[in-house]
Amino acid sequence: xxxxxxxxxxxxxxxxxxxxxxxxxxxxxxxxxxxxxxxxxxxxxxxxxxxxxxxxxxxxxxxxxxxxxxxxxxxxxxxxxxxxxxxxxxxxxxxxxxxxxxxxxxxxxxxxxxxxxxxxxxxxxxxxxxxxxxxxxxxxxxxxx
Amino acid sequence: xxxxxxxxxxxxxxxxxxxxxxxxxxxxxxxxxxxxxxxxxxxxxxxxxxxxxxxxxxxxxxxxxxxxxxxxxxxxxxxxxxxxxxxxxxxxxxxxxxxxxxxxxxxxxxxxxxxxxxxxxxxxxxxxxxxxxxxxxxxxxxxxxxxxxxxxxxxxxxxxxxxxxxxxxxxxxxxxxxxxxxxxxxxxxxxxxxxxxxxxxxxxxxxxxxxxxxxxxxxxxxxxxxxxxxxxxxxxxxxxxxxxxxxxxxxxxxxxxxxxxxxxxxxxxxxxxxxxxxxxxxxxxxxx
Amino acid sequence: xxxxxxxxxxxxxxxxxxxxxxxxxxxxxxxxxxxxxxxxxxxxxxxxxxxxxxxxxxxxxxxxxxxxxxxxxxxxxxxxxxxxxxxxxxxxxxxxxxxxxxxxxxxxxxxxxxxxxxxxxxxxxxxxxxxxxxxxxxxxxxxxxxxxxxxxxxxxxxxxxxxxxxxxxxxxxxxxxxxxxxxxxxxxxxxxxxxxxxxxxxxxxxxx
Ligand SMILES: C[S@@+](CC[C@H](N)C(=O)[O-])C[C@H]1O[C@@H](n2cnc3c(N)ncnc32)[C@H](O)[C@@H]1O
Numbered sequence: 001x002x003x004x005x006x007x008x009x010x011x012x013x014x015x016x017x018x019x020x021x022x023x024x025x026x027x028x029x030x031x032x033x034x035x036x037x038x039x040x041x042x043x044x045x046x047x048x049x050x051x052x053x054x055x056x057x058x059x060x061x062x063x064x065x066x067x068x069x070x071x072x073x074x075x076x077x078x079x080x081x082x083x084x085x086x087x088x089x090x091x092x093x094x095x096x097x098x099x100x101x102x103x104x105x106x107x108x109x110x111x112x113x114x115x116x117x118x119x120x121x122x123x124x125x126x127x128x129x130x131x132x133x134x135x136x137x138x139x140x141x142x143x144x145x
Numbered sequence: 146x147x148x149x150x151x152x153x154x155x156x157x158x159x160x161x162x163x164x165x166x167x168x169x170x171x172x173x174x175x176x177x178x179x180x181x182x183x184x185x186x187x188x189x190x191x192x193x194x195x196x197x198x199x200x201x202x203x204x205x206x207x208x209x210x211x212x213x214x215x216x217x218x219x220x221x222x223x224x225x226x227x228x229x230x231x232x233x234x235x236x237x238x239x240x241x242x243x244x245x246x247x248x249x250x251x252x253x254x255x256x257x258x259x260x261x262x263x264x265x266x267x268x269x270x271x272x273x274x275x276x277x278x279x280x281x282x283x284x285x286x287x288x289x290x291x292x293x294x295x296x297x298x299x300x301x302x303x304x305x306x307x308x309x310x311x312x313x314x315x316x317x318x319x320x321x322x323x324x325x326x327x328x329x330x331x332x333x334x335x336x337x338x339x340x341x342x343x344x345x346x347x348x349x350x351x352x353x354x355x356x357x358x359x360x361x362x363x364x365x366x367x368x369x370x371x372x373x374x375x376x377x378x379x380x381x382x383x384x385x386x387x388x389x390x391x392x393x394x395x396x397x398x399x400x401x402x403x404x405x406x407x408x409x410x411x412x413x414x415x416x417x418x419x420x421x422x423x424x425x426x427x428x429x430x431x432x433x
Numbered sequence: 434x435x436x437x438x439x440x441x442x443x444x445x446x447x448x449x450x451x452x453x454x455x456x457x458x459x460x461x462x463x464x465x466x467x468x469x470x471x472x473x474x475x476x477x478x479x480x481x482x483x484x485x486x487x488x489x490x491x492x493x494x495x496x497x498x499x500x501x502x503x504x505x506x507x508x509x510x511x512x513x514x515x516x517x518x519x520x521x522x523x524x525x526x527x528x529x530x531x532x533x534x535x536x537x538x539x540x541x542x543x544x545x546x547x548x549x550x551x552x553x554x555x556x557x558x559x560x561x562x563x564x565x566x567x568x569x570x571x572x573x574x575x576x577x578x579x580x581x582x583x584x585x586x587x588x589x590x591x592x593x594x595x596x597x598x599x600x601x602x603x604x605x606x607x608x609x610x611x612x613x614x615x616x617x618x619x620x621x622x623x624x625x626x627x628x629x630x631x632x633x634x635x636x637x638x639x640x641x
Contacts, residue, residue: 029169030600032630039629053173053634056419057411063421077538078415080530083499087418104593105562109528124625126592154618162638170604205639212605261437279436295439359477383510383542390507393500394477394597415499415531433470 005011022068022140023048027058027084028102029076033125040129041136052080060083062094068140074103074110082117089118098139102127157196157204160189161175163205168192175379176224177385177412191226195219217316224378228407229348233351234277234314235321236373237406241281243424244370249286252369255399255432261293264370265395271299273318274372275349276341280330290415310351312341327384357384362391363422369397374405377413380427399432457482464488464581469498477502483512490520493529493536502532506539515546522550525565537565541572548576555585563589564597569602579605584612592621596630610638 024047026037032065041047050067052058054076062070070088074081081101089095101119103110114122121139124129160168165185173179180188196207199219210217224230235241244264252262268277275298282289283394300306319327319339331339354361356376371392377385393416402417403412403425408418410428417428476492479485486509493505495637497626509517521543524536540547551574553568570578579602586598595617602610614631621627 030597031166032600032603033626034598035166035633036629052177052411052446054411056415057409058178059419060409060411060421060426063419072531074536074602076414076530077534077568078411080534081535082530083415093480100476122333126624127595167604167637174601174604203641205641209639249606261439263439283436288437292435293437294435295437297439346437347437352438382538383507387511388505390477390503414503417501 002065005106007107012024015109018132021048022104023050023066024136024140025050025052025058025061025067025070027070027081028054029053030074033073037132040132047136047140055081055084057083059091062097063091065094065097067097068098069136070097071136072099073102074105074114075132079092085114085119086117100135100139157193160192164192165189167208171208172223172227174379176219177374177409178224178227178378178407179409179412180227180407181389184393188227190222194226198222204415209253217291218310220278227300228249228375228378230375231272231317232375233321234273235410236273236277237323238281238355239404239424240372240374240427241423242285243279243280243427245282245286246424248421248427249282249288250368251351252399252401253288253292253415256292259293261295262295262369263295264372265298265365266298266372267354267369267392268300268373268376269309270300270350271305271314271318271350272298272312272341272349273314274298274374275309275346276312276330278372279349280326280346285325290349293352296348297350297352297368299352299356301355303353306351306353311347312346314339314341325351327362341342354393356388359387359391362388362395365395367397368395368400369405370401374403376410377404378408385413389416393430394432398430400430402430404428439507449567451609455610461485461488464492469501471617472498472501475504476501480508480511482511485514486512486520492526493520493524493532497529499531502535510539510542513543513546515549517625518543518550520544521547522554525554525562526559527628530603533565534568534578536570536571541574544573545575547572547574548578549579551576552581557579560591560594563591563594567594567597567601568575571604579610583610586618590621591625595621596626599630599634603637605632606634606638608639608641611635 024041026049028034028036034045038049042049050061052061056079060073072081074082085099088097100121101114102123102125104125106124111122121135123135166186169180192204192315196204199207199210201207201210211223249262264278266278269275275296279296282294298309315335327339330342330345332342334340356362379390418431420427420429460475460478464469464479466472479489480623489505489508493502496502496505509521521536521539524532527533540550547569551566551569552563557563570582581604582598588593589595589598597616614634618628618631
């Protein structure tokens with residue numbers, strides 16, 4: 001077996017995949033966004049993917065985890081993404097989960113608000129498949145940043 | 146539809162991935178019922194049954210029928226076939242286990258001496274649920290002798306309430322109960338009838354309440370645990386939120402709500418905190 | 434027996450007969466009380482005063498506590514009418530995500546009273562407002578919301594707004610929606626998410 005190449009410098013996205021299956025939770029009220037993230041990350045990325053519709057469902061799922069990474073939108077019904085992350089960070093069993101926030105909101109204050117509640121990485125939509133895979137790999141520790 | 150159906154080639158016999166996705170999204174947004182891919186076979190069967198019964202020619206037309214039927218009748222039909230529109234003893238018993246093992250131990254931690262534990266079955270239908278709670282606690286909650294437990298059971302329908310007070314059941318209702326529970330809490334007026342013993346019947350308070358009536362709901366206060374199972378799925382978005390808002394006010398701080406299997410608060414209301422216990426996920430009014 | 438029968442009738446020690454109509458000034462003053470419990474009680478009580486719509490809406494802009502926000506929003510939906518819809522519409526621009534979506538959901542739940550506000554918000558110059566306004570179209574506002582979305586999708590330049598419209602159309606569209614979706618791909622620069630949205634929506638739309 002050849003030593004596994006550095007996925008980033010390799011630049012070939014087929015190699016940007018975790019060494020063992022990592023579990024992701026995708027949280028977005030838009031069905032098409034969830035489907036897009038799933039197809040980007042599940043098969044080629046090798047991740048196991050679960051979905052939640054909003055912050056409340058995400059908390060239910062996160063508590064039933066474990067997950068390696070949560071991808072979460074901001075604008076969602078009943079519980080928005082910022083409230084979700086704030087609650088997550090104060091819920092003992094799941095407080096330390098890495099969170100990647102993806103949103104259409106692109107102003108500095110939106111990003112500052114996300115950072116303030118404990119979001120680890122903020123990406124503005126639309127996001128390419130390559131970027132999704134790259135950042136998911138970095139965030140799950142599947143590769144060195 | 147008047148056309149006789151022959152089950153010819155026009156009758157669909159499978160549900161595509163896209164139709165499944167669209168259906169699940171619709172049902173979740175409308176009812177709050179949520180199903181994952183593991184329920185695929187079950188859901189497909191229910192959809193195809195309803196396609197056949199309603200006489201439409203394709204799954205796509207069925208989805209359109211569901212969406213645009215302003216009477217809400219087809220939605221009710223599909224909810225009934227997705228859930229079990231019949232109540233019975235020990236239904237979703239893992240929640241009773243959760244009640245005795247996790248919820249009540251937490252509830253009584255903040256009780257003063259002599260303060261009752263108040264449990265509310267809303268809706269109670271013909272009584273299987275509140276009686277199940279009572280029997281389960283008497284049998285399985287270690288501390289049951291140390292507290293006064295009040296069980297209140299409500300429904301909008303006076304006929305089911307009358308039946309609940311009578312406490313007379315057939316074999317189908319009691320089939321999941323172990324024999325020793327039957328022996329201890331039931332009489333047998335005839336060979337195919339089981340009746341709850343008087344002492345148990347008379348210890349439960351049955352009262353008519355319309356969950357959507359804010360004034361009636363407001364009279365219920367200081368509740369520790371509400372069982373609200375298999376009712377909100379029939380309500381529209383606003384009505385569900387209103388009931389959740391009323392339930393919140395009826396609970397004492399730190400009190401709990403248990404919803405039915407496949408039901409989730411996520412489509413209903415942001416008021417409650419999510420709590421995961423060993424046996425179940427339940428919802429809590431924050432203590433403050 | 435440890436089971437004791439609850440007091441009958443109201444079945445609650447704290448229950449008893451319904452209280453008299455609350456004092457209007459006291460309730461409205463309590464809306465800004467310090468403790469969230471008092472504010473929430475006031476928020477629930479002020480449903481008795483439909484003319485307080487403007488005040489409720491103003492509170493909604495400032496209120497941070499979810500439990501109070503929920504009670505206020507439910508009031509506006511219950512009071513209904515153009516005044517309540519008018520009070521909700523500006524909240525789609527709120528800086529707080531929870532408030533934006535609560536307002537959009539409330540408008541979606543309101544029925545035809547929300548329609549004129551939908552028609553305006555969906556054409557707003559701020560793309561974030563257009564995205565939130567699309568949520569209203571999932572509700573039962575009636576009218577020609579699907580056709581409105583289709584029409585505007587034909588001119589929309591922002592990819593994120595297009596995708597928000599497409600997500601709603603994938604759910605509510607008809608066989609006629611397909612042509613509009615295909616046209617978007619020809620008109621706008623290539624984007625993976627846009628392409629995926631269109632193709633998935635096409636596969637989910639009814640064909641007859
Ligand atoms: C399917 S049964 C659920 C019974 C039981 N909780 C269970 O899960 O087995 C639904 C019940 O809800 C009651 N119901 C419907 N609308 C109601 C309302 N607005 N207030 C109170 N009860 C209501 C019906 O009368 C019926 O008995």
